[in-house]
Amino acid sequence: METIHPESPLYDSTRSATSRLMERYDLEIELTINSVSIDSDTATADVTQVTRAVNSASYQPRRAEMSHELRTDDGTWKVYDSSIQSREAL
Numbered sequence: 001m002e003t004i005h006p007e008s009p010l011y012d013s014t015r016s017a018t019s020r021l022m023e024r025y026d027l028e029i030e031l032t033i034n035s036v037s038i039d040s041d042t043a044t045a046d047v048t049q050v051t052r053a054v055n056s057a058s059y060q061p062r063r064a065e066m067s068h069e070l071r072t073d074d075g076t077w078k079v080y081d082s083s084i085q086s087r088e089a090l
Helices: 011-024
Strands: 027-039 042-053 062-073 076-089
Touching: none
Parallel strands: none
Antiparallel strands: 027 042, 042 062, 062 076
């Protein structure tokens, strides 16, 4: 949660969704940054995220193309908003 901007509209939902996932699965996340653009105190990062569960056949591995909006919080870039452009099962 340290990487999520405290004023993000996704803060509470990210906390609850992440908690549920972490209770159920041991996840490996591979994140590839495809591009970053910065405009003053806002940045956009387009990424590819591959998520897999360690030792769990019930979790379907997936790849997602995502865009993250980042804003500064006390001088540190943090995720403010995110959107998924595409998602596919692996």
